[in-house]
Amino acid sequence: MENGKKLKIFTGNSSKPLSQEICEYLDVPLGDATVTSFPDNESFVRYNENIRGMDVFLVQSTCSPANHNVMELLIMIDAAKRASAARVTAVLPFFGYSRQDRKDQPRVPITSKLVANLLVAAGANRILTMDLHAQQIQGFFDIPVDHLYASPVFFEELKSRDVQNMTIFSPDVGGMKMANAYAEVLGCPLGFVAKRRTGASTVEAMNLVGEVEGREILMIDDMTETAGTLTAAAKILKERGAKKVSAIVSHCVLNETGKERLRQGILDELITTNTVNIDIGDLPIKKLSVAPLLGEAIRRTNTDSSISSLFQIKGF
Structure with missing residues (x-):
């Protein structure tokens, strides 16, 4: 990618079609990774190409099965960090657990904060997501969050x-x-x-x-x-x-x-x-399709450009 670190995009199992569209928009190949499960359903990830020093974007919606997809993303982040990626951005087109963003009754968790902590602990450097259920979830992260809108x-x-x-x-x-x-x-x-x-x-x-x-x-x-x-x-x-x-x-x-x-x-x-x-x-x-919107956000993140213009509405 021009004026940016070498870009690599990988996908988990929940977002393969969307990830392919994003790569077509950016005219880059989808990264080669094995993302599968052992017979007991433990997730396994292996990057089949060199990502040392690269700007890595991991696309994964944490939809149903939510727990499996969250764990798969965490393992992808951990594997990328251990493979010496320069920066790892978790791209969550849909952020699961976003409805559990506050204690609205006694003795319940704030699970969206827990998932935010897990993503940071796994090694994510940035988060790119879309239409969070509650705006304040951005503040649950101690890393930069780019929050896009589908509008x-x-x-x-x-x-x-x-x-x-x-x-x-x-x-x-x-x-x-x-x-x-x-x-x-x-x-x-x-x-x-x-x-x-x-x-x-x-x-x-x-x-x-x-x-x-x-x-x-x-x-x-x-x-x-x-x-x-x-x-x-x-x-x-x-x-x-x-x-x-x-x-x-x-x-x-x-x-x-x-x-x-x-x-x-x-x-x-x-x-x-x-x-x-x-x-x-x-x-x-x-x-x-939100692939062009997410693809443009990935391009601008990679080149350290502003993404604020992506919020502008054209034609009205």
């Missing part, structure tokens, strides 16, 4: 759509700040759904505030796993006269419950990214 990718998609009859909704009160940013850029009215969580995978939508009757609704959220929040909100929005209900989520970590809820058709469309490798199949999902 420029979504805005590029929305440029081609008619937003004249659209209302931007947050499916819960906590997401109002993010939804408001979309509403301001798109010039759309803003609303929110008040919800009550009745279990880890069940949500009861209670009420809503905003223009709904005869309008197209676009809900904004950072991630979905069971699709409980989105489908419960979509149901009440359609009951109140919404013409169409779509949603944007940065990280689509759907389990089987979530997939089944989407198949019911309550939510007309889910727009997401490829931070998590998911098989769309017959689901009403449109997947956008």
